[in-house]
Amino acid sequence: MLRSALNRLIGMAIVMFLVVTIVFVIVRVTPGDPAAVMLGPDATAEDIASLRERLGLNAPIPVQFLTYFGGILRGDFGQSIFLNIPVTHALWLRAEPTFFLTVFALAIAAAVALPVGVLSAYWRGSAFDQAATMLAMFAASIPSFWLGLIFMQIFAVQLGWFDTSGYGGPGASFAERMHHLVLPAVTLGLISSALITRFTRAAMLDVLNDDYVRTARSKGMSEWRVVVRHAFKNALIPILTVIGLTAALLISGAIVTETVFGLPGVGSLIVSAVLRRDYPVIQGALLVVAGLYVLVNFVIDMLYLLVDPRVRY
Template structure:
């Protein structure tokens, strides 16, 4: 187990290095001068040059890359060009919106998908199975931002049950904050629930075809008892893997939803950094999200190996 964990840790470090190189290279090839963009079209050349020097844009690319990576290792993400505050402070503020939103969406997705997937697998080939899988396919095909706008139109504009956007802050109370996150969480959760339901159904159908399930049925267990006592436990191993990966996606992939609902989260911070050419914010936040995705994937791999010892011995 330790050898497997060490190998996965080395892979994690290599992935982080590769991701940092790609992110830095992509940000650097974006056309336009950030200093000129911040000062406007009528700025004097010497003023632009002074701002470039202040922002550290005159250094060589290797020096700037090493300085950026070294700062992140020390916990220093740099100073935002636009907000003139440390990026770490911006991330800490926005994380209290994005993290609860991702957790709430993941909880809703799991609570919907697992029972639905089990019902579809238990009624394989019947009307219920076809209906559930048809709805799941529709949920995968429909863009989440279109669904988000539909939720706003129905529940905010027509019924006035929820606000159309914004976030009151946790200091306003847990209930108002969770109410503001409800529609965005549903918009994020339903497409992920459709994917997870299909995975649950496939894993459970494969498990139900194993010999030990047939043996359990031959000993007198009903189909429901065989699923609850034996099949579901083994079928949940790949399902848990997908759930871990979905949390990473929900944390890093809510940019459009946060903009639809005007939520001050990490996704909206990235969007604002791109539009304002705030390279330090974009580089640091994207790298932080990549780090979160890779770490969650690493933890899922370790948990998967702990549950299935055969993975530790595979080359």
């Protein structure tokens, strides 16, 4: 188990090194002077020269890469051009809404998808199965921004249960801020539950007719114990995989939902950075998102070792 974890950590380090290299190269191969692109067409020659000196663009490319890579190892992603604060600080200030939105959306998706997928497989071909499959396909085809606007119109505008946008004022309590996340979390969770439902159903169908399930039934075990303890446990590997992929997709997919609901998260920060050509923020956000992807995959790999002894050995 320890050897497997070390191998995956080495793989994570290699992947992140490649991501850092690609992010570094993308900015340098952009047509024109990167400093001029960042500052826009109204920048003076003095402003461009000052920014080039500030970003170290006058140094040779290998020196730039070593400086950039060394800064990342120290947790220094550079300075935001427009916010005039370190990129790490800008990302940290926006991390809370995105983190809780992703966690709540994943919890809602799993809470909806897992029981529906298990019951759909158990009652294969029934009206429940057909309705669940149809709803999953429908949810998978709905754009998140459209569903978010529908929920906003019904629950915020007409019923008045929630605010249409925002994350509470500067003095808002934690409960008030979490209240603002209910609608966006439900929006993302319902859409994400479609994929988990389909994979859970398919994984359960693969194991429900296996010999060990029939043996468990022949021993007189209750159906609940047979389905949950034997079938579901052995179907967890593909289910964990799709849950991990969903968590990684939610991190990047929250950008649109945050924009619709006016949440001051990392997604809105990335959108504003793209519009302002704030490349240090864009680079830092790309590295953070890529790092979270790799971390989620590592956690899922470790869960494989706990769930399935065959993987461990």
